[in-house]
Amino acid sequence: MIPQRTMYNWLDERLGWxxxxxxxxxxxxxLHRLSYWYFLGGITLFLFVIQVLTGILLILYYRPGANEAFxxxxxxxxxxxxxxxxxxxxxxSANLMIFTAFAHMFSVLFLKAYRKPRELxxxxxxxxxxxxxxxxxxxxxxxxxxxxxxxxxxxxEITGQVPVIGKPVMIFLRGGEEVxxxxxxxxxxxxxxxxxxxxxxxxxxHLLLVQRVGISVPPKLEMEWDANPxxxxxxxxxxxxxxxELMAWYVALGVLGALAAVFPWNLGxxxxxxxxxxxxxxxxxxxxxxxxxxxxxxxxxxxxDGEVLGxxxxxxxxxxxxxxxxxxxxxxxxxxxxxxxxxxFALAYGAAMxxxxxxxx
Amino acid sequence: MGISRSNIRLLGRARLLLPxxxxxxxxxLGCGQTTNSCLDCxxxxxxxxxxxxxxxxxxxHAQRGLTxxxxxGGDPTSDDADKAMSRKAGWKGKIDRKQIPQLCGSCHxxxxxxxxxxxxxxxxxxxxxxxxxxxxxxxxxxxKVAVCTDCHSVHDLRPPSDSRSTVNPVNVANTCSHCxxxxxxxxxxxxxxxxxxxxxxxxxxxxxxxxxxxxxPTCTTCHGNHGAAPPxxxxxxxxxxxxxxxxxxxxxxxxxxxxxxxxxxPGCVVCHGNHGISHPTEAKLGTGPDAVCMQCHTPGDAxxxxxAGLQRALGQLDEAIKSADQVLSVAESSxxxxxxxxxxxxxxxxxxxxxxxxxxxxxTDLVDQDIQAGLKIAAKNLQAGKKAMxxxxxxxxxxxxxxxxxxxxxxxxxxxxxxxxx
Amino acid sequence: xxTSNDGTTNPGxxxxxxxxxxxxxxxxxxxxxxxxxxxxxxxxFRFLIPPKASDLGSDSVVAARVGELKLNSGKIxxxxxxxxxLIRIASGEYRAMSATCTHLSCTVQYRDDLRxxxxxxxxxxxxxxxxxxxxxxxxxxxxxxxxxxxxxIFVRRRRET
Numbered sequence: 027m028i029p030q031r032t033m034y035n036w037l038d039e040r041l042g043w044x045x046x047x048x049x050x051x052x053x054x055x056x057l058h059r060l061s062y063w064y065f066l067g068g069i070t071l072f073l074f075v076i077q078v079l080t081g082i083l084l085i086l087y088y089r090p091g092a093n094e095a096f097x098x099x100x101x102x103x104x105x106x107x108x109x110x111x112x113x114x115x116x117x118x119s120a121n122l123m124i125f126t127a128f129a130h131m132f133s134v135l136f137l138k139a140y141r142k143p144r145e146l147x148x149x150x151x152x153x154x155x156x157x158x159x160x161x162x163x164x165x166x167x168x169x170x171x172x173x174x175x176x177x178x179x180x181x182x183e184i185t186g187q188v189p190v191i192g193k194p195v196m197i198f199l200r201g202g203e204e205v206x207x208x209x210x211x212x213x214x215x216x217x218x219x220x221x222x223x224x225x226x227x228x229x230x231x232h233l234l235l236v237q238r239v240g241i242s243v244p245p246k247l248e249m250e251w252d253a254n255p256x257x258x259x260x261x262x263x264x265x266x267x268x269x270x271e272l273m274a275w276y277v278a279l280g281v282l283g284a285l286a287a288v289f290p291w292n293l294g295x296x297x298x299x300x301x302x303x304x305x306x307x308x309x310x311x312x313x314x315x316x317x318x319x320x321x322x323x324x325x326x327x328x329x330x331d332g333e334v335l336g337x338x339x340x341x342x343x344x345x346x347x348x349x350x351x352x353x354x355x356x357x358x359x360x361x362x363x364x365x366x367x368x369x370x371f372a373l374a375y376g377a378a379m380x381x382x383x384x385x386x387x
Numbered sequence: 388m389g390i391s392r393s394n395i396r397l398l399g400r401a402r403l404l405l406p407x408x409x410x411x412x413x414x415x416l417g418c419g420q421t422t423n424s425c426l427d428c429x430x431x432x433x434x435x436x437x438x439x440x441x442x443x444x445x446x447x448h449a450q451r452g453l454t455x456x457x458x459x460g461g462d463p464t465s466d467d468a469d470k471a472m473s474r475k476a477g478w479k480g481k482i483d484r485k486q487i488p489q490l491c492g493s494c495h496x497x498x499x500x501x502x503x504x505x506x507x508x509x510x511x512x513x514x515x516x517x518x519x520x521x522x523x524x525x526x527x528x529x530x531k532v533a534v535c536t537d538c539h540s541v542h543d544l545r546p547p548s549d550s551r552s553t554v555n556p557v558n559v560a561n562t563c564s565h566c567x568x569x570x571x572x573x574x575x576x577x578x579x580x581x582x583x584x585x586x587x588x589x590x591x592x593x594x595x596x597x598x599x600x601x602x603x604p605t606c607t608t609c610h611g612n613h614g615a616a617p618p619x620x621x622x623x624x625x626x627x628x629x630x631x632x633x634x635x636x637x638x639x640x641x642x643x644x645x646x647x648x649x650x651x652x653p654g655c656v657v658c659h660g661n662h663g664i665s666h667p668t669e670a671k672l673g674t675g676p677d678a679v680c681m682q683c684h685t686p687g688d689a690x691x692x693x694x695a696g697l698q699r700a701l702g703q704l705d706e707a708i709k710s711a712d713q714v715l716s717v718a719e720s721s722x723x724x725x726x727x728x729x730x731x732x733x734x735x736x737x738x739x740x741x742x743x744x745x746x747x748x749x750x751t752d753l754v755d756q757d758i759q760a761g762l763k764i765a766a767k768n769l770q771a772g773k774k775a776m777x778x779x780x781x782x783x784x785x786x787x788x789x790x791x792x793x794x795x796x797x798x799x800x801x802x803x804x805x806x807x808x809x
Numbered sequence: 810x811x812t813s814n815d816g817t818t819n820p821g822x823x824x825x826x827x828x829x830x831x832x833x834x835x836x837x838x839x840x841x842x843x844x845x846x847x848x849x850x851x852x853x854f855r856f857l858i859p860p861k862a863s864d865l866g867s868d869s870v871v872a873a874r875v876g877e878l879k880l881n882s883g884k885i886x887x888x889x890x891x892x893x894x895l896i897r898i899a900s901g902e903y904r905a906m907s908a909t910c911t912h913l914s915c916t917v918q919y920r921d922d923l924r925x926x927x928x929x930x931x932x933x934x935x936x937x938x939x940x941x942x943x944x945x946x947x948x949x950x951x952x953x954x955x956x957x958x959x960x961x962i963f964v965r966r967r968r969e970t
Contacts, residue, residue, distance in 0.1 A: 083856055093966070104724040105860045108852035111782075114722075266808065273800045276845070280793040287786040290722030602912070602931075602945030630945070632932040726890045733892075737916055740930070792844030799838030806834055 049237060053263035056243045060137060064241065064267075065274045066130035071229070072275045073123035076282070077161075080116040081218065088168070090214035092207030095170035096296040103293060114286035120162060122282065124312045127158050128376075135350075135369045138362075139242035145351035147235040150228050152348045157225050159312060164217040166310055170210060171294030176307045178213075179205045184320065187334050188341070206299065245362075306387055315376045316340055318383035422464050424471060425455040438542045445543045451504055458482065458490060487534040488513060488525065515613035522614075531572070538562050554612070557595060559605040560586055582606075585663030604630070623661070624654035631655075637748035667743070669705070672698035693751050700758045701742060707765035708735050714772030721779045728771035735764040869965040872905060875957065883919025883926075886964070892916050893953065893964060894926065898937055905953040905964040906939040912946045926950070 037043045055064060087106055089098040102109035131151065134140055140148035167178045182205065186196030201208030243251065251258045261267050309317050319340075323332040346353075354365055423443075430440045443449050448457065456463040461478035465471040472478045482490055492513035494500055501510050512535075516522040521532040538554055545552035553562045564583035566572055573580050586592050586606070594603035609626045610617060618626045624644075628635030638644055638654060647654055653661075658671065658679040670677040672694055674686075684690040712732060715725045738761025745754045870893075872886040878897040885892050885908055894908040896919050906926070910917050915930035925942070926935040933944035939952045956963045 083853065086857070100724070107855035107858065107860065109856060110722065111852055112856055266804065269800055269804050273797055276793050276796050276800075279845075280790050283786055283789050283793075287782050288721075292722070293724075600912070600945065600947075602947075630931045633929050727887075730887065730890055730892070733916070740915070744929075789845070789848040792841060792848050795837060796841030796845055799834060799841045802834040803838055806831065 050264055053237070053240070054260040055241050055263055055267045056247075057259040057261050058243070058247055060244065063133040063137060065271060066126055066133055067236075068271045069274055069278055070123055070126045070130050071233075072278060073119050073126060074225070074229070076119045076279075077116065077123060078222065080112050080119065083112050084116060085218060090168070090211050092170060092210055092297075095168060095210060096293070099169045100293055103290075110290050111283075111286055114290045115282050117291040118285045118289075119282055120165060121311075122278070124158055124162055127155050128312070131155055132369070132373055136366070137242065137244050138366075140351040141242070141245070141354060142351070144235070144239055144242055147232060147239065148351050149348060150232040150235065152350075154225065154228050154232060156344070157221055157228065161217065161221050161225070162310060162312060164213040164221065167210060167213045168217065169294065170297050172297050172301070172304065173294055173307070175205060175297035175299070176303045177309050178209065179303070180307055181309055181313070182209075184333070184337060187331075187337055189334060189338075192337075204299070308383065311380060311384065314383035315379035318379045318386065321383075321386075423449075423454040423456075424463055424466050425459075425461070427466065428468065429455075442543045445545060447544055447546050484530055484534060485525075487536055488516060488522075491535045512613045515611070519611070519613065519615045520617075531566075531575075533566060537566070554607075556601050556603075556605050559607050559612075560592070563606045582662045585660070589660075589662065589664045590666045591664060602630075620651055620653045621648060623656050627655045633744050634747040637745060641747065641749040643749055669698055669701050672701070672746075696751055697746060697754055700755060701739070704735075704739050704742065704758050704761045704765065707762055707769070708732065708739060711735070711765050711769040711772055714769060714776065718772050718775035718779060721776075723775040723779055725772060725775050728768040728775075731764055731768045731771070735761050735768060738764060869963050871961045872955075872964040873962045875960050875962060878903075881921045881924065883921075885916065885918075888953070888964060894919060894950075895955070895962065895964065896926070896937065899924070903955040903957065903962060904937055904939075905955045906935075907951040907953070909950075910946055911941065911948040911950065912944075917950070 034043070055061065084102065087098060087102050087109070089095060099113065102113050104110075106112075134148065134151065163178075163181060167174045182196050182199050185199060186192045188195070197203060199209070199212070200206070201212040308314065320333055320336045323336045325332045327335050350365070354362055426438065426440050426443060429436060429438050430443075431437070438455075454463040455461070456477075459479050459482065460476065461473065462471050462476040470476070472480070495508075496510050496513045498510045501508055516535075517526065521534075524532045525534065540553045545555075547554045547556075549555060550557060552558065560583060568580055568583040570580050591604050594600045595605060607615065624635055624638060634655075644654065647657060659667065668677070671679050674681055680690065680694045684694070711728075715728055715732070718725050738757050742754050742757035742761065745757050748754075870886065870888055872888075872893065872895040873884055878884055878895065880897055880901060881899045883894055883896040886895055887893070888907075892908040894906055894917060896904045896906075898904060908916050908918075910928040910930065910933055912928065912931060912933050915928050917926050917928045917933075917935065919925075920927040923934075925937065926939070927933070928935075928944070928946065931945045933946040934942050935946065935950055936942050939950035941947065941949050952967070954965045954967055956965065
């Protein structure tokens with residue numbers, strides 16, 4: 027007998043493996059004009075795995091602590107064999123992952139894949155998006171360079187503006203009143219333990235839900251196919267779609283490698299808390315749309331402080347975004363069109379503000 | 388002439404009135420002022436009799452409790468103009484220009500008096516002034532030369548440490564230029580009036596005004612302030628040597644010192660100028676318009692050859708440093724770490740600076756030593772840069788190979804998919 | 810296009826690819842996978858092996874060895890990306906400070922005749938603790954901690970309090 031068969035039977039006798047993966051064998055992916063968007067979720071997952079692997083490698087050399095962090099990253103970039111590659115891949119993959127996460131979210135939004143019965147998939151997905159941005163924010167500080175130090179200062183300062191709970195949350199995040207070595211240690215803990223734990227749980231949940239409910243189809247197409255089942259076109263997930271996803275993943279790998287080799291991530295200058303902030307400090311690009319909006323809000327709106335209003339507004343929008351599917355179930359089509367309108371506006375606004383924020387002085 | 392004792396006694400009385408005066412007049416005159424009824428009228432009068440409350444409040448004398456009467460005499464406590472400005476009360480009216488140095492000196496040259504206000508202030512300004520060109524001409528009856536108030540201003544006199552003071556380092560050149568750059572005013576004195584214009588183009592002006600380096604020289608640094616006089620021709624290098632010690636030491640031991648002294652040429656000034664000192668470049672060693680050596684030396688002689696050699700050597704080191712910098716920049720922008728080599732470049736630049744200083748010894752062998760040291764360092768850094776570039780290329784090759792492998796997989800997968808779906 | 814042996818095809822027939830073609834695809838895929846696997850594993854493998862210089866190097870450096878500096882002398886050493894100055898004063902004690910002059914960033918030196926730190930560029934003077942005492946320098950030189958451990962003299966940045 028072929029060795030693979032023996033191993034497989036051995037596992038099956040003990041784990042019930044065959045019964046577990048039977049649904050996977052039957053899983054199908056709908057085929058239509060917009061099917062390519064289905065890749066995005068998988069690519070995001072792939073990039074997350076890359077992050078975990080490169081992150082584990084980096085942890086073997088990185089030292090958290092104000093007087094060693096920068097030097098340890100410098101060490102990785104200059105002394106460790108291929109350290110520059112691992113670190114640059116980690117930084118580039120982080121940015122790519124956040125981009126694909128947003129793209130995945132918007133594609134789900136426009137393809138209306140959040141409708142019943144997939145509301146929980148959407149909810150877990152949005153929480154994952156927030157976690158991913160948390161990964162970005164906490165990870166950015168770890169090299170302990172000037173830009174990161176001041177971006178963290180500004181970012182946590184903004185959190186502190188929230189009424190009532192803002193200050194305690196800010197102190198919790200910073201590990202004190204000011205951004206210091208304590209903040210670095212804390213962010214390190216968030217970045218390598220807390221957030222990965224939460225993210226893994228939520229990813230498993232998210233994937234499980236996707237498996238259970240199947241891949242969604244845009245509404246119009248759904249109605250067509252319900253009326254005429256013969257018109258339905260599908261592709262088996264395993265091996266057909268899986269192989270195509272593998273191609274996409276290899277392309278992503280190639281892109282990452284090229285970016286890491288041609289544009290290695292820079293070190294910057296070691297953070298010095300006593301030096302005044304350089305002019306024009308901005309957060310990373312995925313926070314720019316919020317940052318720029320806050321800058322544009324006038325200092326006082328009626329009687330409320332402009333910045334506080336902005337922060338509360340974003341908080342509210344985040345909450346509504348999380349609960350989006352619940353606004354649409356069993357609603358007349360006018361509401362559904364309205365939600366599509368909101369989605370288009372959100373995308374346009376986010377993109378425009380990000381570009382504006384990038385070029386603004 | 389001169390302040391009489393009565394004024395000082397009056398001052399004492401005014402100080403006694405201070406608490407009462409404060410209570411009565413603080414609301415109308417502003418807190419902290421001694422009774423100074425003069426300003427009641429004079430703040431409303433037009434020029435030249437007008438001194439506003441605002442202006443006088445900036446004055447350091449006013450802030451220390453002195454009043455108009457401290458210099459002008461009279462009775463500052465009286466509201467009646469006749470009583471306030473009575474000769475009996477010692478009123479002097481407008482102080483004549485010829486009285487000013489003595490008037491200021493009556494307090495400022497009295498250590499016992501000045502001790503009460505600021506024990507560390509010098510009290511030799513008047514005696515210094517008498518040694519200065521201004522002071523000597525003043526003694527000879529010239530009314531056009533500067534007296535205390537011309538430089539220090541009056542009624543809104545600020546201490547030199549105040550950046551708005553007319554005698555603060557950043558403002559000194561401007562203050563001097565009020566007379567010294569006025570061609571009409573200076574026409575009788577037969578001295579140039581282009582000093583300020585020249586200085587404004589100079590590297591010292593740039594250091595002081597643009598970079599904000601308060602240690603950079605202005606007029607008074609080289610000429611003195613109260614004892615202002617041009618340094619003698621044979622003493623110029625002493626002045627420059629206060630900051631530029633190394634160059635001065637080299638020059639002292641060099642052949643040029645005696646040569647210049649013999650023909651009464653001022654040392655440093657011959658090549659560098661005095662007021663319009665620009666940043667020296669290799670052009671000074673050349674044969675073009677900025678060349679200084681060729682102003683005296685004959686083309687083709689031993690000195691000319693030495694000059695050409697120096698210019699060549701310095702140019703060589705400069706080039707070496709620049710080309711190493713270039714390679715390091717490219718390597719850096721490609722993501723390579725070249726911080727050690729960059730530090731080495733600082734050392735190479737230090738060698739170049741040192742070589743440029745050593746020129747003042749006018750000995751080619753000494754300059755060569757520094758040049759060679761610098762060249763060695765620059766060569767090492769160039770090597771480091773090249774090594775970094777080689778590493779960069781190695782990475783690109785590695786990337787190419789990986790991308791090739793990935794392309795292979797992609798093609799394979801494509802074909803495989805086609806295969807199983809056909 | 811694939812055909813059966815007699816040149817006809819029947820509907821529903823699953824046409825097998827010709828053997829050479831299938832082999833080619835398998836070989837291609839296999840080589841590709843192997844190549845990419847090596848391209849990934851090789852760097853990771855090298856990464857895992859610790860480099861020779863195991864110390865980070867720029868927070869604490871060995872500036873000199875005991876006995877290297879005579880009494881009343883100084884030495885320039887590399888500290889991170891900037892030069893540092895190690896002085897052994899007359900009493901035998903060691904002092905360390907940044908060697909970058911705070912005026913215009915020239916490298917300072919120890920003057921054993923003056924027993925002070927001097928900058929050749931514009932005659933700036935610092936005392937043995939790095940305080941600027943005369944000339945243009947506007948600020949003192951940053952002073953470092955010195956620790957003698959065995960035969961080596963370590964210089965370290967002062968810890969943030």
